[in-house]
Amino acid sequence: MVGFRPQQYREGVKISRFLTSVRQSLWLVPVICVAFGIFLSLVTIALDRHFDYKLIPESVVGGPDAAMEILAVVAASMISLAALVLTITMVVVQLAMGQFSPRIVQRILRDKPSQFAIGLFVATFVHSLLALREVDPGSEGQEGTVPGLAVLTAFVLVVVSIAVLVIYVQHLGQTLRVSALIELVGDDTRKLLDRVFPDKGDDAAPTDVANRSIVSPKSGVVTTIGYEHIIEEAKRAGCIVELVPRLGEFVPASAPLFIVRGDAPTLDDKRLTEGVVLKFEPTLDQDVSYGLRMLVDIAERSLSDSPFQDPSTAVQAIDRLHDILRQLARRPFPDGQHRDEDGELRLVVRVLDWDGFVHLAFDEIRMAGAGSPQVARQLRIALFDLRRIALTERIAVIDEQIDLLTTATMAVMDDERDARRTFIDDERAADRRDHS
Incomplete structure (x- = not known):
């Protein structure tokens, strides 16, 4: 190869490796902050000297003895806080290694x-x-002298440090969530993907202008839908828009977020997408189903194949699921069609119906806990109680759950007598609860 020099290539690799190591290191930002602290101290002391230590009066920062004592306390407390943060970081690393993956340590x-x-x-x-x-x-x-500006700067740094400590603790709690770690790795991988594959290819041209799609500007879970905001924009453009992902569902970047029905040349795509809030995990802002999902996760974890199964916790979760579904059993469900003040249809969203809520609440727990007498009994009590109060058209899915639970329990339990004892008095228990 013309002009190829192995020595230059090796030097380039070494420099690239060094820069990558520095960029990914734990010490770079603290070292920069230390240099900034030294610079700030030299500047404030120089200003104090220039104004003959009268720039800030002693009534603000105190006399020499008070200033010395305060600065000594600040120095000791700050080094203790730094050691505390380092310790917490190492604990977080160990927890992440044990709970998630040892390969995520570098990113933390x-x-x-x-x-x-x-x-x-x-x-x-x-x-x-x-x-x-x-x-x-x-x-x-x-008379002694006090560098007033330097001492006042130390006061400000202490206040900022306290605020940063509180923010750091809150950040740490957010970072330890599995969804946050998944998002962290996913976001880094997306950035790397854009560097390795910079050519994004040809965009698929819309074939039907009257039913074109508006893509999501970023990835995330739909947590909040601004119904009035979207309806207002659809009315202004004179069209109907359909939200593709359901509340609580994940949408990838550049995937269809809206489908526009009708020719709407004046529709502001950016304004329309601003009506949907995307986050890296579901929330309870508008999504009722996410509350059920969390309760199901708690029950499933307590029934997992570990040496510390806890069916009593699963029963408590089932009780909460029973209570939520009982409140939903006779309430009307929205059809997902939203109209403007003139009665014109402007927004269509997918909604979860009664069958969907029942399957979400019971399917996974039934599969995981059919062999536990406590769990199977409590599931049957909840289902029979819901069957009594639900609307007629909503009973079929409950009967299906009862049949599936009975079959699964009989299949898992080796002795038929254990299965029969599991079903004893479940209907009467539900009846007593209904009358109470």
């Missing part, structure tokens, strides 16, 4: 908020030390 160590918190505490420590040596307590007959 590169967490910038954690690095910034450590750097801010160490920077405050360094600034306080340098300011402390500038305080002159004075000698007999001589």
